[in-house]
Amino acid sequence: MASALGDTMRAAAYESTAGGLHKNLKATSSWPLPKNAKNLSKDQTLVRVSYASLNPVDYKVPELPLLGRFVFSKGVPGLDFAGTVIESTLPHLKPGERVFGETAPPSFGALGEYLIASKEACVPIPDGVEPKHAATLGVAGLTAYQTIAPFIKSGSKVLINGGSGGVGTYQIQIAKILGCYVTTTCSGANAELVKSLGADEVIDYRSQDVVQTLTRSGNQYDLIIDNVFADADLYWASPKYLKPEGSYVTIAGNAKFSVIKNILSIFLWPKALGGGQRKFQFVTCVANAVQYAELAKWMAEGKLKAIIEQEFSLDDAGKGYERLKTGRTRGKLVVKVT
Template sequence: MAASIPSTMRASQWTTTKGGLDKTLTLNPSAPLPKTAHALPPDHTLVKVAYTTPNPIDYKLAEVLPFIFSKPATPCLDFSGTILATTLPHLKPGELVFGKTEPPAFGALGEYVVVAKAGCVPVPNGVSLKQAACVGVAGLTSYQCLAPHVKAGDKVLINGGSGGTGTFAIQIAKALGCYVTATCSGANAELCRSLGADEVIDYRVEDVVGTLKRSGRQYDLIYDTVFAAPALYWECHHYLKAEGKFITIAGTPSVGFLVEFLKLFLWPAVLGGGQRKLAFHTAASSAVDYEAIAKMMAEGKVKAVVEKEFGLERAGEAFAHLKSGRTKGKIVIEVAGE
């Protein structure tokens, strides 16, 4: 096995995040492979990475908690690519797979990555590696925030419908049979409608909370992908059913954020606090969930919206664009190609 696997790889890495990860990423043409690449642990797979996609967690964790990483560090969780070796009986070398690695390992911004069983599933027929690479965090997060909590006929509000998680969320909610309201800027309204949103609220020209109150609509689930305004939660008893849930995924791992977020959980309703169930969700790798998303993609019900593509040597530019907050859908970085 070791003879067919190289000892080095191309990878975009960082040794410091001072000034921002987007400014400190450097292409290393001879980075070492992951430590276990030549002697895989049980239930692990060595993948030659074709594409990866950056997510906010890639730079937020590195910039806030750089000391938890071994340097030089290779970011990115999402991947798609080809199996080189595996200790899993249901997978085989040469098979196309996708999924995500686990923090703090990351590593998908390099040509080779070792992935655990829960984060590695076959790419379905008819779905490209480029499309599959986008599912890792964003697709999985949206699926896990929606599928266990809604049923056909339910009403779902997606706050931030045009970003990476939002574009997946609209399509997954529609595939599950839900009525979908999405918020976004007017420039992205048509995109959200084209993905299946039944109603779009332009947050730049409308007061979202006021519009929701006036609508009289009662939602079964609110999925907040941006958490830009806490008022959306504080006031949600006006437009979220008593048994409904408010789920958010957004936030920065900092003391300030944790303090504000604890207020949302602990401030009593009798003193003006929230009156609906609030949950913060972090995606957990699940082969079963990835397979469900893959099925939706194979059936044409869900697709990745790719706004921009970059080569490995331009990974810093990809992160700069992601950090701008103006991304429509996903950004793809070609690592080794197909």
């Protein structure tokens, strides 16, 4: 029972982000329990975490110059988790049941021994699915689903810019499960990986000009998902390879002036004056228990698999974020919490 807990827990925590969150993350056994851990509110579940998986938002938010300094000056990072129910106010979740999901900023907390999850973001792990695999579905799996399912139908052609990362590896698989033809970009070193996941065509962005290659191909796509969005070149040229009724979706972006200028031009300038010629939108992952259950079902059936590059101990969680910051991970990075 939650009331039998002590007042502290083991966690990988930081008390500063100076020089980067990864440099300040340290394992401790005396971090305070999550607020309300002993007195859950409606629709909350207290989970003992077994695995967490890492996402860029975990460090990008705390490292923001002002927000990080005043709102996230210290804490336990991590959104994605898998673990065991300790107590729940939800009637369908019982103590001892295996679950997975995500927390939400500003809570984070997946790199702690205990966390509190909401109704839409805490779902049973099916039999036959390993907890560390389920832990990777939280943000990456759900983002992949929400960038594909609403925009396509069976037979659609999908282009994924950046297919070998945590979200991309799931996007390829989900697009194939839903009956799509998939083209993806990645480095040549990851070509065999994305092909093994079902990619029909692969463009090596290091040896090929992506825009020129797409233009020459003659393919007309129903959906383009840009996981990189380092610049807007792929979007501005998209009328050559994205159908007029197609959608251009991104989950990325940065604070560079050139990127912000391009985004404003896409949204604010009329088409006739050089504004966006194709539908453009950002997609932000929104917790959805029904969609989580679908992803877990596919995983249990062997249709969807987690690609895990490396597993870290809680003591080495900082090294995990250091690796994530390179932008070169193949699939997901996970941390064994308990």
